[in-house]
Amino acid sequence: MRLHRFIGSFELSQKTLVISDKDLLNQWRNVLRLENGDQLTLSDGQGSEATATIIESDKKAITLSIEETVVPNREPKKAVTLYCALLKRENFELVCQKATEIGIARIVPVLSERTIKTGFNRVRLEKIISEACEQSGRTTIPELAEPMKFAEAIEYACGPASVFFDLSGKEGIEMKGISNIFIGPEGGWSEGEVSLAKSSDATIASLGKLTMRGETAAIVASFLATR
DSSP, X not given: OOOOEEESSOOTTSSEEEEOOHHHHHIIIIISOOOTTOEEEEEOSBSXXXXXXXXXXXXXXXXXXXXXXXXXSOSOSSOOEEEEEOOOHHHHXXXXXXXXXXXXXXXEEEEOTTOOOOOOOHHHHXXXXXXXXXXXXXXXXXXXXXXXXXXXXXXXXXSTTEEEEEEEEEESOOOTTXXXXXXXXXXXXXXXXXXXXXXXXXXXXXXXXXXXXXXXXXXXXXXXHHO
């Protein structure tokens, strides 16, 4: 039977762990109906996980016994940062969810010339990322950076290790050694942004002749870059 899995700042080096977080207590007791003797999987978000058994429960806390901690080999060997122009709320949420499931190490929202929606709900996005980690079996939580202006982002990630995706680029490029990928907004990058990317020595690449939505391009590019 597959155990319920949770990722967070759990101290797995201890033999016992006391959980007092109200949201977790509510989920474990009232939603999952967990009882003494039930087991679940905990990950510390830093690469380790362990099986835990509920040994005591009261109104204020649940105490678990921690079994042997292991370091599973499930994370991608490549640490890739996704620089994605901020999209409409639900579309950017989808990007964060799927990029996490795929194995992206860091997500940087980018404010481009054609960015329409600039709202950034960190609490909601971090919750989506955490839940995607739990669902996919990840043992590390991707970093969600603060939004950056395009010029700052391309300067920070300039060089041949960066791929800037645009319809004007070459198809079928080699992704080995790539650590940064750039995905544009609805309407695509501006000519000035493409020129700036070229001058930064980033590789200009295309995902094909068809025009993808921003969230689709981000998911496809994330998969290619982390493999």
